[in-house]
Amino acid sequence: MTIVRSPLVTEFETTLEAAQGEIARFDSWAALASFACSLDLNPVARSGLPLDDIETPRSVEAIADRPVGVTQAALAVAETGSLLLVEPDPLDRYVSLLTRHLIVAVREEDIVPTLADAFGWLAAQPRAAAYATFVTGPSRTADIERSLTIGVQGPSRLTAAILTERRP
Amino acid sequence: MTSFTTRYRRAAADPHLRGGLLDFQRSWRVSRDGQMARLEERSGKSFDQLRGEFAQTKDDTLARLDDYIAEFREQAEAAGATVVEVETAQDALEYITAICRARGIDLIVKSKSMVSEEIELNHHLEAANIRAIETDLGEWLLQLASERPSHLVMPAIHQRRERVAALLGEELEQEFDPDDIPAMVASARGGLREHFLKAGAGLTGANALIAETGSIMLVTNEGNARLVTSLPKIHFVTAGIEKLIPSWADAQRQLQLLPRSATAQHLSTYTTCITGAQPGKEMHIILLDNGRRSMAADPQIADALRCIRCGACANVCPPYQVVGGHAFGHIYTGAIGLVNTPFHHGPEHAAGPQSLCVSCGACAEVCPVDIPLPEQILQLRSRNAHAPLWERLALQFWARPRWFRLGARLGALASPLLRRLPLPPRHRWRTLPPIPGRTARQRIAARRPQPPIAATEAGERNVSLFLQCLTDTLLPEAADAAARLLEAAGARVYVPPKQHCCGLPAFDAGDWETARRMAKQTITALEEHPGRDIVTPAASCQIAMQRHWPQLLADDPPWRARGEVIARRSYDLAEYLETTARLPDGALAGPPNDADDSYAVHRFCQGSNVMGWDARVERLVARLTGAEPEPLREAATCCGFGGLTSITAPEVGQGILERKLDCVAETDAETLVTNNPGCVLHLRAGAEARRMPHRTQHYAEYLAARLP
Ligand code: SF4
Numbered sequence: 052m053t054i055v056r057s058p059l060v061t062e063f064e065t066t067l068e069a070a071q072g073e074i075a076r077f078d079s080w081a082a083l084a085s086f087a088c089s090l091d092l093n094p095v096a097r098s099g100l101p102l103d104d105i106e107t108p109r110s111v112e113a114i115a116d117r118p119v120g121v122t123q124a125a126l127a128v129a130e131t132g133s134l135l136l137v138e139p140d141p142l143d144r145y146v147s148l149l150t151r152h153l154i155v156a157v158r159e160e161d162i163v164p165t166l167a168d169a170f171g172w173l174a175a176q177p178r179a180a181a182y183a184t185f186v187t188g189p190s191r192t193a194d195i196e197r198s199l200t201i202g203v204q205g206p207s208r209l210t211a212a213i214l215t216e217r218r219p
Numbered sequence: 220m221t222s223f224t225t226r227y228r229r230a231a232a233d234p235h236l237r238g239g240l241l242d243f244q245r246s247w248r249v250s251r252d253g254q255m256a257r258l259e260e261r262s263g264k265s266f267d268q269l270r271g272e273f274a275q276t277k278d279d280t281l282a283r284l285d286d287y288i289a290e291f292r293e294q295a296e297a298a299g300a301t302v303v304e305v306e307t308a309q310d311a312l313e314y315i316t317a318i319c320r321a322r323g324i325d326l327i328v329k330s331k332s333m334v335s336e337e338i339e340l341n342h343h344l345e346a347a348n349i350r351a352i353e354t355d356l357g358e359w360l361l362q363l364a365s366e367r368p369s370h371l372v373m374p375a376i377h378q379r380r381e382r383v384a385a386l387l388g389e390e391l392e393q394e395f396d397p398d399d400i401p402a403m404v405a406s407a408r409g410g411l412r413e414h415f416l417k418a419g420a421g422l423t424g425a426n427a428l429i430a431e432t433g434s435i436m437l438v439t440n441e442g443n444a445r446l447v448t449s450l451p452k453i454h455f456v457t458a459g460i461e462k463l464i465p466s467w468a469d470a471q472r473q474l475q476l477l478p479r480s481a482t483a484q485h486l487s488t489y490t491t492c493i494t495g496a497q498p499g500k501e502m503h504i505i506l507l508d509n510g511r512r513s514m515a516a517d518p519q520i521a522d523a524l525r526c527i528r529c530g531a532c533a534n535v536c537p538p539y540q541v542v543g544g545h546a547f548g549h550i551y552t553g554a555i556g557l558v559n560t561p562f563h564h565g566p567e568h569a570a571g572p573q574s575l576c577v578s579c580g581a582c583a584e585v586c587p588v589d590i591p592l593p594e595q596i597l598q599l600r601s602r603n604a605h606a607p608l609w610e611r612l613a614l615q616f617w618a619r620p621r622w623f624r625l626g627a628r629l630g631a632l633a634s635p636l637l638r639r640l641p642l643p644p645r646h647r648w649r650t651l652p653p654i655p656g657r658t659a660r661q662r663i664a665a666r667r668p669q670p671p672i673a674a675t676e677a678g679e680r681n682v683s684l685f686l687q688c689l690t691d692t693l694l695p696e697a698a699d700a701a702a703r704l705l706e707a708a709g710a711r712v713y714v715p716p717k718q719h720c721c722g723l724p725a726f727d728a729g730d731w732e733t734a735r736r737m738a739k740q741t742i743t744a745l746e747e748h749p750g751r752d753i754v755t756p757a758a759s760c761q762i763a764m765q766r767h768w769p770q771l772l773a774d775d776p777p778w779r780a781r782g783e784v785i786a787r788r789s790y791d792l793a794e795y796l797e798t799t800a801r802l803p804d805g806a807l808a809g810p811p812n813d814a815d816d817s818y819a820v821h822r823f824c825q826g827s828n829v830m831g832w833d834a835r836v837e838r839l840v841a842r843l844t845g846a847e848p849e850p851l852r853e854a855a856t857c858c859g860f861g862g863l864t865s866i867t868a869p870e871v872g873q874g875i876l877e878r879k880l881d882c883v884a885e886t887d888a889e890t891l892v893t894n895n896p897g898c899v900l901h902l903r904a905g906a907e908a909r910r911m912p913h914r915t916q917h918y919a920e921y922l923a924a925r926l927p
Contacts, residue, residue, distance in 0.1 A: 066485070111416070111450065130261070131486045139497065141449045148445050166486070167471050173492065174467035180434055181298070182448075182497065185490040190442040192404060193482070194357035194373065196380050197243055200404045203356060204411070205442025205489070 059129045060213065063162050066132030070188030071201060073210040080156070083212050087121050087154055094119035095150060097143040111145050120150030120206070124157040124186075125179065126172065127211065130165045133185040134211060139178065147186070152208040155186070159215050220367070223546070223571030230542040231870035236377055240540045241878065243376065247534045250483035251585070257485070258475060267589075273472050274589045277525040280430075280463055281515055287430040287463045288506065294433025298495020300502040302433075304460070308338035311505050315340070315422075315455055316347045318503060322453065324349065324419030330437070330444035331355040332424030333528055334457040334507055336368060336550050337563055340422075351422075352414045354443040356407055363390050369544030370552055371530035372481045377543050411443075421447035425458040426527070427473055428504075431466045434494040435504070438477060438487045445491055454496070456504040460511050461524040473527060476587035480529035510562030519598045523558045525588035532582035532592055537857045538575045538864070541874030548572050554582035554592040558599065566603045573600050575868050577861025577875065578727060580828030593829070594770060600729035610728060610863065617688070618733050620719040620740070627692040630654040648873040649904035652693050659691045659698035660714050666699075669706035672927060677800035678709030680752055683745060685789065687757035688720040690896040697896060697916075700923035701756040701792050707926055708800035713751065717744035721760040726767050727862035738768055739778060745785050752799065753789035756919050758823045758895040761791040762830060792919060793832075793839050793894060807925035808845040816844070818921060819851040819888035821879065821902065823895035827855035836894045836918050843922055848892075852882040858893075860901035876905040883913065892918045 064074045077083040080101045087094040087105065095117045096105040105121060108114050122143065124134035134155045138144045147153055163169055166185075173180055190205025201207050221229075230236060255266050262269065280287055292302040305311045311334075319327070327344065329335060329351055341351045341362065353359040357375035361368060363386040368374030375383075380403075384395035387403055391410050395403050423444050425435040435456055437444045448454050464470060470492075478484045496502035514520050533539045533553030544552030549560040549568040557576060560569040573596060582592045606614075616622050630637075634654040642651065657665075663684075671678070682705050686698045702712045722737030745753055755761050764786040772779035796802070818840065826832040833855075837848050858879045859865055865872025879902070883891055891906070891913050893899055903915040 070484075070486075070488070115412070133486055133490075141497070144445060144449045148442055148449070166474065167468070170467045170471040174432070177432065177494070180432055180492055180494045182494075183492045184445065185486065186488065187484075187486045187490075188488050191440050191488055192356045193440075194355070194360065194375050195378075195383050195400045195403060196239070197373065197376065198400045200401050203404055203408055203441040203443070204354070204446055 059162050059164060060159060062129040063127055063132055066130065067188065067211055068132070070132050071191070072132060072188045073208065074213065075210050076213045076215060078215050080214070080216075083121070083154070083156055083214065086212070087119055090152060091119040093117070094121060095146060096121040097123070097146045098140070100156070109142060111149070114142070114145040115149040117150045119152050119154065120146040121154045121156065122147045124155050124161070126161040126163055126169060127157045128166050128169045128185070129162055131185070131187055133166070133169070133187040135169055135173070136184045136186055137179040137182070138184065139181045144182070148205050151202070151206055152210070153206040154210045154212050156212045156214055158218065159213050160217060227542060227546040227571065227868070230546040235379055236543050237541050237874055239379070240376070240543060244534055244540050247483055251479060251531070251534070254479040254483050254485055258479060262475070270476065270587050270589045273476060273587070274525050276464065276469050276472065277588060278522075280465055281461065281521065281524055284460060284463060284515070287465060288460065290430040291428055291433050291463060294431065295495060295504060296433070298433055300433065300495050300504055302504045302506065304506045304508070306508045308507070308509050311338050311457060311507050312340065312343045314503075314505060316344065316349065318453070319344075319347070319349050319420065322419060324453070326414065326418045327351045327420045327422055328414050328418040328447050328451065329353050329358070329422045330424070330439065330447040331358050331374070332422065332457050333371060333551065334424055334459055335422060337509065338457070338507070340457070352411070352418070354411050354415070354447060355439070355441060356404065359407065359411065360386055363387070367545065367550060368552065369548075370533055371528050373530070377545065415446050415450045418451045420453035420455060421451040422455040422457065423447055425456050425462055426477065427464050427470050428458055428462045429467055429470050429492070430463055432494055434492050436470050437491045437493070438474070438489070440482070440488045442489055445489060448491070448493060452499075453501045453503070456502070458504070458506060460506050460508055461526070477527050477529055480531040480585065480587040514559070514562050520558065520562075520595055522590050523555065523595060525590055526555050526559070527588060529587055531585045531587065535581040535585050537579060537581065537859065537875040537878070538577055538871045540878070541871050542575065546572065547575055554596065555590070558592060558595045561599055561603065569599065570603055573603070575864060575871055577857050577859065577864050577871070579824035579857035579861070581824065581857070584828045597727065597729070598770070601731040603729070606728055606730065610867070611730065614725045614728060614730050614733050617720065617724055618737050623688060623719065624658070624692070627654060627658065631656050645869045648876070648908055649901070650907045652900055652904060654693060655695055657695060659686050659695035660716075662695050662699045663702050663712075663714055668712070669703040669926060671709040672707045673803050673806055675708040675800050675802060677705065680710050680799060681748070681750060682710045682712050683715050683748060683751040683753045684712050685718055685745065685753055685755035685757070685760060686714065687755060687760050687896055689900070690757055694896050694899060694917065697756055697899065697920050700917065700919040701754070703923045703926060704792075704796060704919055705754060705800055708796070708802050710800055713748070715744050715747060717747075719744070721763045722771065723759055723763040723767065724862060726763065726771060731771060734771055738771055738782065742778070742781050742785050746781065751788070752795070753785065754792055754795045755789065756792045756896065756917060758791055758826050759897055761789060762825050764789055766829060793835050797835075797839055802843060804842050805845045807843040807922050809925050809927065816846060816890070817849055817888050818846070818890040818892045819849040819883065819886045820854060820918075821851065821858060821883075821891060821893040821898060822855040823893060823898055824855055824857040826894060836892065840892060840918055840922065844925060849886040849888040851886055853878070858898045858901050860897040865901065872901070876901060880905055880909060880911065884911065889913055890921060891915045892921050894918055
């Protein structure tokens with residue numbers, strides 16, 4: 052079987068990679084979970100994901116500086132290579148911010164073409180807008196002699212995990 | 220804060236600062252242009268369209284600011300936030316301190332906020348025994364060094380790695396290898412973490428305040444703003460009232476322009492939108508006026524409230540490259556700092572930095588919200604002119620045609636001697652120009668007209684040549700060459716005898732009263748023969764007539780109208796030679812009368828940045844001579860002449876000129892050609908002092924040397 056990748060997905064991958072993000076593809080949550088576990092024996096995940104074997108800690112201290120974290124994006128933007136994280140719960144934010152290598156699951160069907168599409172979606176979701184972040188690559192700084200350094204307060208690696216499995 | 224003079228001297232004596240900023244400006248420009256080109260392609264709109272549309276949104280919002288503030292407040296408060304509007308910096312400080320006291324908070328973590336710098340928050344909190352810790356790496360380094368930001372977006376851009384290693388070493392009690400930047404960054408992360416966990420409150424700015432939902436938008440790369448807004452129980456937001464925008468759609472349009480202009484990224488790493496207080500937490504949004512309403516009420520300045528604090532105006536600014544933001548700015552740096560400082564911090568803090576602006580117009584060309592920064596800077600200079608006595612006297616002298624010409628005659632006599640005397644040490648990077656014995660008008664009157672070499676439309680035209688005061692006395696050969704080219708195209712050339720100076724030197728210096736007198740004198744002199752076309756080899760005067768006279772004579776409608784008539788009749792020589800006096804292609808292809816003929820073109824900066832002339836001179840010279848110019852890097856970047864700036868701030872004139880001459884040295888051109896007499900003089904004086912082998916000419920001279 053040949054896999055036909057939509058131009059939207061290709062665009063998303065290219066723009067995210069240009070921002071030092073990485074791409075992985077999985078056909079199920081189980082496959083994603085084993086990928087996370089292959090990177091670290093004890094990954095952490097935000098709450099509410101179908102990842103039975105992965106821990107969902109309930110305190111900053113238990114999350115901070117863990118090698119691998121898993122979260123999920125509400126949608127992704129092809130134009131900018133961004134992942135939209137909707138995180139009203141601060142614990143979810145600690146996972147996406149304080150782990151060293153962040154894996155962000157996003158369904159292939161949830162990739163939208165433009166930032167304008169994503170803002171349109173967000174404007175219509177008051178609850179999501181309580182705390183929403185577009186993440187475009189790993190955390191970075193160029194504050195010391197303009198030298199680009201990856202990983203400051205946030206993760207130093209970011210992988211967009213594209214889930215090809217469609218919504219049940 | 221140290222005085223402007225000290226800040227200026229310190230910066231001017233620091234070669235590493237200029238070197239670092241030069242690399243930065245060059246690499247930023249390439250990346251930013253690439254980003255904008257891709258945006259134009261993707262959106263199907265030009266940069267001018269995109270920025271025009273967003274500027275319109277900002278203007279419409281500011282016109283109904285109170286309505287949008289009310290809407291924002293209603294929405295944010297419905298979502299659990301507290302919104303306060305404060306008039307002064309003091310009010311903002313008192314509010315924040317009172318909340319901290321009431322909640323027993325003694326530690327605040329901050330993410331980058333220019334408004335908090337504006338109100339000097341850290342300093343005041345310290346006095347109230349509340350510790351504030353900056354968590355943006357650059358801001359933290361500044362805090363450790365007790366310094367102010369020198370750039371809106373890259374606040375610590377002036378610090379070198381050795382200094383950073385020393386600062387971090389002291390704070391974290393650890394040795395750092397200055398070349399291991401990742402190790403320093405990693406330690407900073409560790410060093411800041413405990414503060415996040417202990418802080419009672421977090422403080423952020425806001426890149427936008429979205430009225431329709433009462434949301435704030437924050438753009439960062441490090442991720443610290445998300446921590447600041449997540450860990451502590453209280454979130455303060457300090458933002459200027461100009462940050463209001465109506466809708467999410469507008470926020471998205473702001474994002475098209477902001478990161479591309481700021482860091483040349485298509486989007487920063489984190490764009491966070493927060494609506495209201497999170498469960499169990501407090502959010503206090505402090506909307507600051509601090510002079511913004513006065514700006515809004517000032518028709519010449521109101522546009523500056525569109526600013527989205529991208530820093531692009533500093534990234535293209537030649538004087539900023541030479542001295543950095545500590546001298547070229549107060550708390551706000553770059554061109555916008557020269558405009559908003561009088562309103563936020565008082566005119567006395569703006570005068571020094573304003574005196575460094577060379578009016579090249581580069582900032583207005585890249586500003587993503589199309590603020591007319593150069594005009595505003597000149598406007599404010601005119602309101603706040605504290606020129607030294609010698610400068611005022613010099614302008615009075617300049618303004619009087621007879622005195623000026625007498626001075627030139629005396630100068631011509633003294634010139635051979637003066638040129639042999641050493642210049643004051645701060646000026647030794649240039650030489651004094653020789654002052655020829657005969658003025659341009661004398662030369663032109665003394666020779667026979669050039670016979671026409673081809674029939675052009677100019678054959679039926681009478682032309683009044685506007686020489687320009689400097690060209691008349693210091694570059695008579697250029698004005699004469701201009702006359703000969705026009706005659707070669709068949710025009711009858713006259714030199715109106717009463718002409719003198721368009722007023723530009725006084726206008727630039729902020730002495731608009733004198734400038735008005737000079738402009739009116741020129742208008743009267745050129746009005747004498749209303750049927751003639753007016754042509755000038757001085758691009759700067761052409762721009763002054765077209766762009767500055769309306770500003771200068773705004774309150775004097777009859778004179779303004781007379782000035783407009785003159786401006787309509789007048790042409791830049793290069794333009795006239797491409798249209799009415801258009802000699803055929805290759806008409807001047809013959810061998811030059813002297814020297815070799817490879818050439819490069821320095822484009823008068825305002826011609827490109829203000830008038831959009833771009834390669835006008837290259838096209839003209841190439842068409843007439845049949846020879847293409849040698850490519851010159853940064854061809855349209857200012858040469859550093861900049862009116863009086865190169866005299867009052869010689870290090871700025873020198874630094875900008877060196878950048879230019881280094882680019883010239885990269886070419887093999889025998890002749891450097893340019894289109895403004897001020898540039899010819901400045902470039903020639905610098906090249907002579909450096910003993911560079913090329914010669915510098917006005918293009919009219921370069922072309923006229925090829926007349927039969
Ligand atoms: S004035 Fe324009 S270029 Fe300068 S910081 Fe503001 S928006 Fe950017």
